[in-house]
Amino acid sequence: MFLYNSLTRKKEKLSKDKIKMYVCGVTVYDRPHLGHALSTVTFDVLHRFLEYSGYDVKRVQNFTDVDDKIINKSKELNISAQEVAEKYIHSFFEDMDALGVRRADVHPRATEDMKEIIELISSLIDNKAAYSSNGSVYFDVSYSSDYGKLSRRNIDEEIDGTRIENDPDKKNVEDFALWKKAPPDEPHWESPWGIGRPGWHIECSAMAKKHLGETIDIHGGGLDLIFPHHENEIVQSESATGIKPFSKIWVHNGLLKRAGDEKMSKSLGNSFDVRDALENYSGNAIRLWILQSHYRQPSTLDDDSLSIAQKSYQRIERALSLEGKNGFDTNKYLNNFEESMNDDLGTPSAVATIFDLVHEINVRNSKSQGIAEGVNLLKDLLNILGFDTEYNKLEDKDIIDLLEKRNNFRIEKKYDQADKIRDKLLDLGIEILDSKDGSTYRKI
Numbered sequence: 001m002f003l004y005n006s007l008t009r010k011k012e013k014l015s016k017d018k019i020k021m022y023v024c025g026v027t028v029y030d031r032p033h034l035g036h037a038l039s040t041v042t043f044d045v046l047h048r049f050l051e052y053s054g055y056d057v058k059r060v061q062n063f064t065d066v067d068d069k070i071i072n073k074s075k076e077l078n079i080s081a082q083e084v085a086e087k088y089i090h091s092f093f094e095d096m097d098a099l100g101v102r103r104a105d106v107h108p109r110a111t112e113d114m115k116e117i118i119e120l121i122s123s124l125i126d127n128k129a130a131y132s133s134n135g136s137v138y139f140d141v142s143y144s145s146d147y148g149k150l151s152r153r154n155i156d157e158e159i160d161g162t163r164i165e166n167d168p169d170k171k172n173v174e175d176f177a178l179w180k181k182a183p184p185d186e187p188h189w190e191s192p193w194g195i196g197r198p199g200w201h202i203e204c205s206a207m208a209k210k211h212l213g214e215t216i217d218i219h220g221g222g223l224d225l226i227f228p229h230h231e232n233e234i235v236q237s238e239s240a241t242g243i244k245p246f247s248k249i250w251v252h253n254g255l256l257k258r259a260g261d262e263k264m265s266k267s268l269g270n271s272f273d274v275r276d277a278l279e280n281y282s283g284n285a286i287r288l289w290i291l292q293s294h295y296r297q298p299s300t301l302d303d304d305s306l307s308i309a310q311k312s313y314q315r316i317e318r319a320l321s322l323e324g325k326n327g328f329d330t331n332k333y334l335n336n337f338e339e340s341m342n343d344d345l346g347t348p349s350a351v352a353t354i355f356d357l358v359h360e361i362n363v364r365n366s367k368s369q370g371i372a373e374g375v376n377l378l379k380d381l382l383n384i385l386g387f388d389t390e391y392n393k394l395e396d397k398d399i400i401d402l403l404e405k406r407n408n409f410r411i412e413k414k415y416d417q418a419d420k421i422r423d424k425l426l427d428l429g430i431e432i433l434d435s436k437d438g439s440t441y442r443k444i
C-alpha cells in the first residue's frame with residue numbers, strides 16, 4: 001500500500017508487516033463534531049484496510065483530558081475537570097460507535113500517563129533541549145537545526161515577519177511550553193519544577209513512546225495539527241531519544257468546511273455535532289458521505305450531501321438484500337477496489353466501484369442471471385470500509401415495537417417524533433401503511 005507522507009510530500013510504500021499507528025485524538029470538553037468524525041473514520045478505515053491487506057496494526061488514539069478548555073467548561077458546568085473529561089469521553093465513544101468506528105487498541109489519557117510525560121521532559125532538560133524557567137519548562141527551539149521540517153517553516157523568517165510579544169520566561173520567541181506552572185486551585189500534578197500540568201504537544205510524544213516505542217510507522221491527525229502540534233511532537237521526540245525519524249509517515253486528513261447558511265438550515269441548522277447528524281441520518285450514510293471525498297481533500301458539509309448519501313446507501317442496501325443463484329464473475333470489482341485503496345486510501349473510487357457492482361447486481365437480477373457472488377462481494381467490501389451490513393436486519397418484533405411507539409406519539413399529538421419513526425423505518429426499507437383499523441407495514 002502507498003500512502004502520501006506529509007513530511008516528504010511523496011506517496012510512499014508501506015514496507016513492513018507490523019504497523020505502529022498513532023492518531024491525535026480529541027480534547028474532551030464538548031461533544032464530537034463531524035470534523036472529528038471525518039478524521040476518526042479515516043483512520044478507522046486505514047486500520048481496517050491495512051488489516052485486510054495482511055498488516056499487523058497497533059493503533060493508539062489519545063484523549064487530551066487536561067486543558068484550559070476543559071477547566072473553563074468545569075467552571076461553567078460547576079463539576080470537576082475530571083467529570084467534564086469523563087462525560088465527553090463517553091460522548092465520543094457513543095457517537096463513534098454509532099458511526100461504526102472500531103476502538104483503537106489503546107486510548108491513553110494524558111492524566112494517566114503523567115509519569116511518562118514528566119520523565120520525557122526531564123530527559124529533554126538533561127539533553128539541554130529544554131530549560132525550566134519560573135516554574136514552567138520550555139523547549140529550546142535553537143537546540144534542533146531541523147525544527148520546522150514538517151511544516152517547512154523557517155523560524156527566522158517567521159520571526160522577522162510577525163510581531164510576537166516575547167514572554168520574559170522564554171529564551172527564544174518560538175520556544176513552547178512542555179510544562180506549565182498551575183495555580184493550586186486548578187488541576188495540577190507534582191513535578192521537579194513545582195506543581196503544574198503538561199503542555200499539549202508533550203502529551204502525544206510521551207503517549208506514543210509509552211504505547212508504541214521510540215519510532216512509529218504512521219502518525220495521523222488533521223491538517224490543522226501540522227503546525228505547531230506535530231512539528232513540536234517531532235522535535236521533542238527526536239531530541240529526547242536521539243532517534244530519527246520519530247514517525248516514518250505523517251498522514252493528514254483535510255478539514256471540514258461548512259456550506260453557506262442556506263444549505264445548512266434544513267435539519268442540521270448550524271450544528272456540526274455528530275449527535276445531531278445522527279438524529280437525521282444513519283451512521284452508514286454519514287460514513288458514506290465521509291468516504292466519498294478523498295481524505296486529503298477538504299469536505300463540505302451541507303444537508304443536501306448528507307441526504308444524497310442517505311439515499312445512495314439505501315440503493316446499496318437494496319442490492320445487499322437480493323438473493324439469487326451463482327454465476328457472477330466479480331474479479332474486476334475486487335481488483336478495482338483494492339487498487340483504489342492501495343493508492344493512498346482512494347475511497348472515492350473504491351466507493352464508485354461499489355456502485356458499479358450494485359448496478360450490475362441490479363441488472364443481472366432483473367434478467368434473472370446469477371448474482372450470489374456479487375452480493376457476497378458487496379457485503380465484504382462494505383465491511384472492509386466499516387459499514388454496518390447488519391444494520392438493516394430489523395426483526396418483525398422490533399418493527400412492531402416501533403409502530404406502537406409511533407402510535408403513542410400520534411395519540412399524544414407529538415407528530416414530529418411520530419414522523420421521525422416513520423422516516424427511520426422508511427430508510428430501513430419498511431413502509432408503514434395506516435388505515436382506520438390501525439397501522440401495518442410492508443418491506444419495500
Ligand SMILES: [Zn+2]
Nearest residue numbers: 024025204229
Ligand atoms: Zn497529538
